[in-house]
Amino acid sequence: xxxxxxxxxxxxATASASDANSTIKDxxxxxxxxIKTVSRVxxxxxxxxxxxxxxxxxxxxxxxxxxNRSARxxxxxxxxxxxxxxxxxxxxxxxxIQAGVLAxxxxxxxxxxxxxxxxxxxxxxxxxxxxxxxxxxxxxILTPYFSEWVQLLDFLDGIKLPYARVTAVRDDxxxxxxxxxxxxxxxxxxxYLIALGxxxxxxxxxxxRHNSATERHAGYVAAMEAEGIAVSPDFVTQGxxxxxxxxxxxxxxxxxGAGVTAxxxxxxxxxxGALRMAHQRKLVIxxxxxxxxxxxxxxARKLWPALTTVRQPVRELAAQASALLISSLREDGQExxxxxxxxPLEIIIRESAGRAP
Amino acid sequence: xxxxxxxxxxxxATASASDANSTIKDxxxxxxxxIKTVSRVxxxxxxxxxxxxxxxxxxxxxxxxxxNRSARxxxxxxxxxxxxxxxxxxxxxxxxIQAGVLAxxxxxxxxxxxxxxxxxxxxxxxxxxxxxxxxxxxxxILTPYFSEWVQLLDFLDGIKLPYARVTAVRDDxxxxxxxxxxxxxxxxxxxYLIALGxxxxxxxxxxxRHNSATERHAGYVAAMEAEGIAVSPDFVTQGxxxxxxxxxxxxxxxxxGAGVTAxxxxxxxxxxGALRMAHQRKLVIxxxxxxxxxxxxxxARKLWPALTTVRQPVRELAAQASALLISSLREDGQExxxxxxxxPLEIIIRESAGRAP
DNA sequence: CGTTGAATTGACAACGGTGTCAATCGTGAG
DNA sequence: CTCACGATTGACACCGTTGTCAATTCAACG
Numbered sequence: 001x002x003x004x005x006x007x008x009x010x011x012x013a014t015a016s017a018s019d020a021n022s023t024i025k026d027x028x029x030x031x032x033x034x035i036k037t038v039s040r041v042x043x044x045x046x047x048x049x050x051x052x053x054x055x056x057x058x059x060x061x062x063x064x065x066x067x068n069r070s071a072r073x074x075x076x077x078x079x080x081x082x083x084x085x086x087x088x089x090x091x092x093x094x095x096x097i098q099a100g101v102l103a104x105x106x107x108x109x110x111x112x113x114x115x116x117x118x119x120x121x122x123x124x125x126x127x128x129x130x131x132x133x134x135x136x137x138x139x140x141i142l143t144p145y146f147s148e149w150v151q152l153l154d155f156l157d158g159i160k161l162p163y164a165r166v167t168a169v170r171d172d173x174x175x176x177x178x179x180x181x182x183x184x185x186x187x188x189x190x191x192y193l194i195a196l197g198x199x200x201x202x203x204x205x206x207x208x209r210h211n212s213a214t215e216r217h218a219g220y221v222a223a224m225e226a227e228g229i230a231v232s233p234d235f236v237t238q239g240x241x242x243x244x245x246x247x248x249x250x251x252x253x254x255x256x257g258a259g260v261t262a263x264x265x266x267x268x269x270x271x272x273g274a275l276r277m278a279h280q281r282k283l284v285i286x287x288x289x290x291x292x293x294x295x296x297x298x299x300a301r302k303l304w305p306a307l308t309t310v311r312q313p314v315r316e317l318a319a320q321a322s323a324l325l326i327s328s329l330r331e332d333g334q335e336x337x338x339x340x341x342x343x344p345l346e347i348i349i350r351e352s353a354g355r356a357p
Numbered sequence: 358x359x360x361x362x363x364x365x366x367x368x369x370a371t372a373s374a375s376d377a378n379s380t381i382k383d384x385x386x387x388x389x390x391x392i393k394t395v396s397r398v399x400x401x402x403x404x405x406x407x408x409x410x411x412x413x414x415x416x417x418x419x420x421x422x423x424x425n426r427s428a429r430x431x432x433x434x435x436x437x438x439x440x441x442x443x444x445x446x447x448x449x450x451x452x453x454i455q456a457g458v459l460a461x462x463x464x465x466x467x468x469x470x471x472x473x474x475x476x477x478x479x480x481x482x483x484x485x486x487x488x489x490x491x492x493x494x495x496x497x498i499l500t501p502y503f504s505e506w507v508q509l510l511d512f513l514d515g516i517k518l519p520y521a522r523v524t525a526v527r528d529d530x531x532x533x534x535x536x537x538x539x540x541x542x543x544x545x546x547x548x549y550l551i552a553l554g555x556x557x558x559x560x561x562x563x564x565x566r567h568n569s570a571t572e573r574h575a576g577y578v579a580a581m582e583a584e585g586i587a588v589s590p591d592f593v594t595q596g597x598x599x600x601x602x603x604x605x606x607x608x609x610x611x612x613x614g615a616g617v618t619a620x621x622x623x624x625x626x627x628x629x630g631a632l633r634m635a636h637q638r639k640l641v642i643x644x645x646x647x648x649x650x651x652x653x654x655x656x657a658r659k660l661w662p663a664l665t666t667v668r669q670p671v672r673e674l675a676a677q678a679s680a681l682l683i684s685s686l687r688e689d690g691q692e693x694x695x696x697x698x699x700x701p702l703e704i705i706i707r708e709s710a711g712r713a714p
Numbered sequence: 715c716g717t718t719g720a721a722t723t724g725a726c727a728a729c730g731g732t733g734t735c736a737a738t739c740g741t742g743a744g
Numbered sequence: 745c746t747c748a749c750g751a752t753t754g755a756c757a758c759c760g761t762t763g764t765c766a767a768t769t770c771a772a773c774g
Contacts, residue, residue, distance in 0.1 A: 023759095023760055023761085024760065024761065025760080033723080033724085034723065034724045034725075035724090035760090035761080035762095036723070036724060036725080036726095036762080036763095037722090037723060037724075039761065039762060039763095040722095040723090042761095043762085046721095047721060047722055047723090048722075048723090049721090049722070049723095052722085052723085064490075066490065066491050067760085067761075068431070068493070068759085068760050068761070069427075069493065070426075070427040070428075070430040070431040070436065070493075070759085070760080070761090071427075071431050071729090071759070071760035071761040071762085072760080072761055072762075073427040073729095073761085074425070074427040074428050074431055074728095074729045074730065074731085074759090074760080074761070074762090075728075075729055075760075075761040075762040075763080076729090076761070076762050076763085077762090077763095079427065088456070091448040091449045091451070091452035091453075091655060092448045092449075094448070094452060095448035095451060095452065096448075098471065098473070099445070099473065102471070102473065111470055111492070112470070112471070113468055113469070113470075114455065114459070114469070114471060116455070116456065116459065133421075133423065134423050135468070136425070136426065136427075243658070243659055269659070272659045273659070275661065276659070276660075276661045276663075279661040279662075280661075298448060298656075299655075299656055299659060301600070302600055302626070302629045302630070302633070302656060302660075303633075303659075303660070303661075304632065304633045304636040304637070304660075304661065305636075306633075380729090380730055380731085381730065381731060382730080382731095390753080390754085391753065391754045391755075392730090392731080392732095392754090393732080393733090393753075393754060393755080393756095394752090394753060394754075395731095396731070396732060396733095397752095397753090399731095400732085403751095404751060404752055404753090405752075405753090406751090406752070406753095409752085409753085424730085424731075425729085425730050425731065427729085427730080427731090428729070428730035428731035428732085428759090429730080429731055429732075430731090430759095431729090431730080431731070431732090431758095431759050431760065431761085432730075432731045432732040432733080432758075432759050433731075433732050433733085433759085434732090
């Protein structure tokens with residue numbers, strides 16, 4: 001098992017060593033050099049003449065040679081494995097993150113090990129320690145909430161395991177991260193609602209542990225204040241990014257008597273929950289009430305009415321985080337380039353927000 | 358990188374070899390045996406006295422020893438890597454599949470490499486070949502459509518790469534698979550609609566390449582016929598399991614003049630699309646029209662009204678497929694137990710289906 | 715043309731396990 | 745009590761690569 005032969009058409013009729021699962025020795029023999037030289041070429045090391053490099057690369061191609069990861073990892077200090085740690089949750093988000101990471105990693109010769117962890121539960125730290133101990137990862141990619149969990153970051157720093165983060169924070173420079181300006185997007189979204197004539201705008205906060213929750217809320221508050229609208233305590237409820245918390249938040253807002261004409265949920269799942277509550281109360285959206293979300297998850301387009309929301313470039317975020325991680329793996333302590341990136345957020349106008357009644 | 362030390366509290370105050378990243382040699386020394394014996398214990402081989410086994414296991418525990426996967430894989434013939442091949446699509450389904458596979462694999466000492474492939478595109482076969490060639494997998498798990506793609510199965514059989522499938526087919530015994538009786542569930546769901554008084558029941562078919570599409574459709578037809586209801590061609594439209602195809606199917610059914618009072622979509626995404634179309638036409642669901650789906654995807658609960666659907670035990674399906682795969686990896690050609698499993702499907706009654714108007 | 719030092723290349727020992735096969739142990743038969 | 749034989753254990757080569765360090769080559773210089 002695991003030993004694979006793949007059919008292969010060799011153009012030339014000459015006897016060729018190219019069959020399957022060739023090793024570095026085959027390549028060396030074919031190129032007439034030592035295996036160490038082949039190794040140098042594979043690893044793109046300096047001090048190899050251009051002629052030699054070409055000759056070896058040619059042999060590699062002719063053999064259809066792929067270095068054995070186990071052997072490399074055993075002999076070298078690298079495992080070529082990177083881990084993706086995330087909370088078991090929103091599948092749309094995670095699928096996109098995975099896609100972004102995979103696209104970049106595979107192309108760079110790294111394999112990805114996904115590691116979903118139970119939600120919330122502070123007991124996941126020892127679990128993570130165990131995983132890290134067992135898996136021999138070269139580095140990891142962290143998504144919220146893990147990317148903002150100081151204890152975890154400390155742990156990773158402690159064992160000197162490189163990591164890159166996807167996060168909503170902008171001020172922590174301890175390690176590479178990719179981010180979006182959630183504050184600004186929430187600010188703009190709120191302005192948009194205000195421009196539609198809404199004054200009494202409800203807000204459902206995200207999970208308090210997530211930086212994004214804080215940022216988005218702050219953006220909402222800032223926009224309200226910028227327009228001189230007082231944010232009544234009745235306007236904001238605490239959610240946790242889950243659908244059911246969106247239902248609860250929506251119910252609270254709808255029944256509070258605050259008379260909100262719009263609800264800004266901190267993510268699409270909660271917006272879906274609020275939407276459901278509005279429907280249950282026979283409200284017409286957006287005529288009676290506007291509801292907007294954040295993330296542009298898959299569900300946003302599938303709801304009725306389709307959600308006006310903020311598009312997060314999730315896949316790109318993950319790809320960039322992978323890029324940062326892998327480049328920091330390569331530089332290995334050299335002077336590293338900027339290790340933060342900021343990606344733009346875009347407001348997507350669909351059907352769920354309209355003029356205030 | 359990748360070299361990790363984990364803090365560890367040793368109970369006894371005696372000098373102990375237990376620190377971090379111990380190797381088989383450390384264990385052997387501590388237990389006072391040869392490394393080969395330790396290897397035997399790790400691999401659960403026969404011909405080791407119980408006393409010896411206990412002694413070694415104790416040493417392993419005291420060292421906090423974890424075998425190095427690269428070394429094992431280099432020396433042995435196994436890589437301890439299994440691949441999961443799937444079409445890039447429905448994230449809810451995939452996330453659950455991953456969870457099921459991970460839960461089983463990790464516990465059995467295997468790591469999972471996920472491999473999403475572009476949808477449809479027949480050119481993925483060479484892509485898959487490349488992946489298999491590079492990744493040195495011990496086995497793979499296939500989900501639809503891959504699990505039903507004869508060319509791919511032939512390829513895997515050809516290179517003798519073990520695989521297990523999650524599929525809706527029941528008659529192909531070429532290799533291990535886990536399945537559900539989609540026909541029966543569709544039959545029951547249709548009966549349920551009929552029992553609610555519906556006669557003119559529309560049906561949106563799934564992607565023709567998927568066996569599940571055929572099975573579900575056949576179940577629908579059988580139930581209609583069993584009740585003596587003619588299936589007018591106007592009742593059924595072709596979809597492809599995507600949301601937009603559900604919209605199109607819903608539109609066709611709603612506007613055809615066939616006067617359907619219920620729509621049975623072959624999956625939840627398409628049901629969501631049909632639901633959206635119904636909303637757009639200001640129909641009240643389920644008063645004016647009933648809409649049901651299949652799968653019990655995440656979205657089913659989040660829609661308004663929540664979808665009556667068929668629950669697929671996706672996670673369990675994947676876990677069982679992993680179990681079959683790993684056990685076939687172990688037996689390595691021995692007399693293997695039954696290599697097929699059938700899991701039950703359950704109708705989940707929510708809000709989107711009601712009595713015929 | 716010999717010398718020097720840097721650039722290039724190669725020989726060989728790891729890396730941490732498993733496979734093979736020989737050595738040792740224990741037990742019942744003779 | 746000795747011997748044969750199966751069960752148990754160990755010694756050692758080897759898996760395919762990288763790291764180390766020595767050998768060789770090359771170019772420029774005196």
